[in-house]
Amino acid sequence: MAPVMDSDLVRQSAATLSAAMQAGEVTSVQVTEACLARIEEVDDKVHAFLHVDRETALATAADIDTRRAAGAELGPLAGIPLALKDVFTMRGVPTTCGSRILADWRPPYDSTVVERLRAAGVVILGKTNMDEFAMGSSTEHSGYGPTHNPWDLERIPGGSGGGSSAALAAFEAPLAMGTDTGGSIRQPAAVTGTVGVKPTYGGVSRYGLVALASSLDQAGPCARTVLDAALLHEVIAGHDPRDSTSIDAPVPDVVAAARSGDVRGMRIGLVRELGGEGYQQGVRQRFDEAVAILTDLGADVVEVSCPNFEYALGAYYLILPAEASSNLARFDGMRYGLRAGDDGDASVEEVMSRTREAGFGAEVKRRIMLGTYSLSSGYYDAYYGQAQKVRTLIARDFAAAFEQVDVLVSPTTPTTAFRLGEKLDDPLAMYLNDIATIPVNLAGNCAMSVPVGLSPEDGLPVGLQIMAPALGDDRLYRVGSALEAALVDRWGHVLTEEVPAL
Amino acid sequence: MAAITRAEVEHLARLARLELTEGEIDHYAEQLSAIVDAVARVSEVAAQDIPPTSHPIPVTNTFRPDVVRPGVDRDEIAAGAPAWEDDRFRVPRILGES
Amino acid sequence: MSGSTAITRMPFDQALQSFEPVLGLETHVELGTASKMFCGCATEFGGAPNTQVCPTCLGLPGSLPVVNAVAVESTIRMGLALHCDIASWCRFARKNYFYPDMPKDYQISQYDEPLCFDGYLDVVVATDDGPREFRVEIERVHMEEDTGKLTHAGGDTGRIHGADYSLVDYNRAGIPLIEIVTKPIVGAGSLAPLVARAYVTELRDLMRALGVSDVRMDQGSLRCDVNVSLAPAGEPWGTRSETKNVNSLRSVERAVRFEIERQAAVLTDGERVVQETRHFHEDTGETTPGRSKEHAEDYRYFPEPDLVPVAPSEDWIEQLRSTLPEVPSARRARLRDEWGISDLEMQTLVNAEALELVEATIAAGVDQGAARKWWTGEFTRVANEQGVALEDLRVTPAHIARVEALITDGSLTDKLARSVFEGVLAGEGDVDQVIAERGLVVVGDDSTLMSAIEQALADQPDVAEKIRGGKVQAAGAIVGAVMKATKGQADAAKVRTLLLAHLGVEE
Ligand SMILES: [Mg+2]
């Protein structure tokens, strides 16, 4: 490898930058400045960031450089810049969740994820755009305008974590944080040619992650390479006593798995119900090619059936709105954030209603209404209660499948990135984007999306989803890095190298 | 066809504290009906005797020791409050009683 | 809307001739944990506003609850003491409704899966035919969190209605509550108000005995919702009213009585009882309507996804069972025997809510007879006059111990002791402060007494002569004069002893 100093810093992986920093070839301040300059240069077009904290980022970088120079023991991601989805609280830094209702809110506390990133010496560049309260698959539902896909600025970068995926594909940051409730890490990764992982539910603390649907939400790493994702995964994962649902068990060795990339003898299942009809031709083609590569690499590929996955979308759009309607009740204009219509005469009920009407966007209101409906008396058993039974059935499907195979694979999304505005007025069409990613959230296990090439029809990235059992996160990295290595070998570079110049 | 009426939409909006416009009420009546129709397939498993899952990972008994820890700085929460008076959050007049 | 509207009532005895009351009691008690239900904030009473808060109890975005282990243990122990079954697996639920004192706009509570269920509590009420035991069946015992405190400002100050705005202090938000719900209490008849009071009293004593709460009623740490309905003789239950936040033992009794009288009048008039929430007014003893239940909130309960299920193991439950102290009824029997008093005397102490106070007073070194005398006599009278609970008087067991010690060493007479307590009750300070302020000390100083004696002898030389001559009974005139001179503050016996010694006369 040529010395990093001679190449474009912003295009390097976190692992490469880390090695270069440790070798004294580059400083964190240099890398951070390069990222900040890149943001300055391209973010007008991409709009990945809602807030850039230049001073703090540079101060952190300088501090890491000082400590490194003094011989301090630093972790592998010390000094590496990162783009943080605006759904994580960070003390004193604006945290909007893409919503107007939190336009000026500066939390008085750090999320556990931020605490761990700080402790690891990661340089947080700023906060990235997202669909309002993570409701969406396109980042068009942000209260601050959409993010554009660097592959084609007329197209969506995925959602809800479109700011984070776009920041990676636009080379504004080598690492990003996302959250995945029904695919909000994996779908943006797929449509931007990047890597995104939804860890096992309870694997990463939700403390300080502004909740969409508590039983589905999970924070995870976003990167341009599988190894980078693993390095970030290792930093953020692990038990947190402040999150009751956090798993008190050792984190699987995801970094070793990513470094190994050996799938010989692994049993891989193709989910019959995720693929075929409704999936774009080019998506299927790239997926099939990738599966062939895995077979070539020595994996044992079989087809498995998960018959109840067909109910997943319905169950998801009952459970998610129900939990969301309750989680979002607190945005009532009483303690923080926007307050609207307080003319001194209006009652508290009126002010709450006016605040929520003014502060929430259409998709948020739609889901709050839907959730209120499915929980209301008379409907609970038919909707929410049934959806919870479906959840059990889906978990059973996964359990049965993992009796036969080590991991399951499917296309991450049915199509490549669609055009901005294309599905904005058709919520049902929008919801279908998550058809392949939702089952994992319902069952609580883990999954990754890795890029497997460009769809021949439109030249846009295609993602392959790998699904593993709960606490089997290392399997994702093993399969993902095997595939990545084979493809990089074929292409001569990672897929994002093909992103057109902005 | 689960037709959600305007009256139901208004009731839901009141429960959810959303002051919807007339246009929004019509719009949501139509959209919610369509969405509920689409998701109502879950009732196909209705007859089956299946335990519901509320929590994806079967963890139980997560407790915290009864130990006092420092909270947040009052000035910081005051700075974020829409209205603050006499060390407390100021809220509009309350009509109903809980 | 205070209790000034003319509400028609039927005399209690008459009401009971036509109707059978059915009661239901929902009691919320703050647990005595150091930290809150779901966060590490202090629970201490009386802190400066919004100083005992954190992201979790303020409901800040991103915050999460974690259950306080001691709150769970306290609830299980309470359930065991109430002979409940303990759930082997249960979940918390969210109760969704908007209110500015509730930071998340939902309350974390339990819904259809309470931690403890199906128990009972035996209570004793005094009747004309002697004590009668009554079994109150317990439906459920569950955990939940308290809300913040609202202060209403502007307009008709202090009241929610007509206020211009309100202020919220969230120090209390998230304090652990235990809610105990009875099954319908039927068959109490005219004893219903007393049964209600005895039940709440017994619950309070049980909590104190278990050490799960000190139940400070003056700080609002016990709140009772009183449901009353009347069944016309031989007919199914009628519509109930729910009187919210009845906060003292006496008020529980009065609220039940009032609702019986009110509903009897409504039904007798051929009208129907409205299912509604009512408010109790301490000043008038009346209840007035609150929000009508016809527009009942739809709370949209669902399992709390941020908390994992509670699944106490058999071992854990048995270990907690082994920590249960003596229950109040057993304790009463034991104390009765230890003090050598009768059932009736014990019942008097219980009725006067003086048992704990008497026990504490005896523990402070006072003789049981004296301890009982003060609490059930003088202090009960004062408490009744002032309309407050005995325990809320300013006098404490330590005060009684001090006074009794002063009586024993002759520094106070019984009469002076009453005056001392009068001062203590009036807030003039502790025993020694009152004595100093009011100048109540027995004149025990020999030289002071001696000069008074010499003065009396000089004033009545003939009497002095008689005494010297052996007529000891004549001493009374001199003692009387000394007592008069010292304004009754001298110890007469001591004066007599000093006088005779001074004159060199044998008794
Ligand atoms: Mg309650």
Ligand SMILES: [Zn+2]
């Ligand atoms: Zn707190």
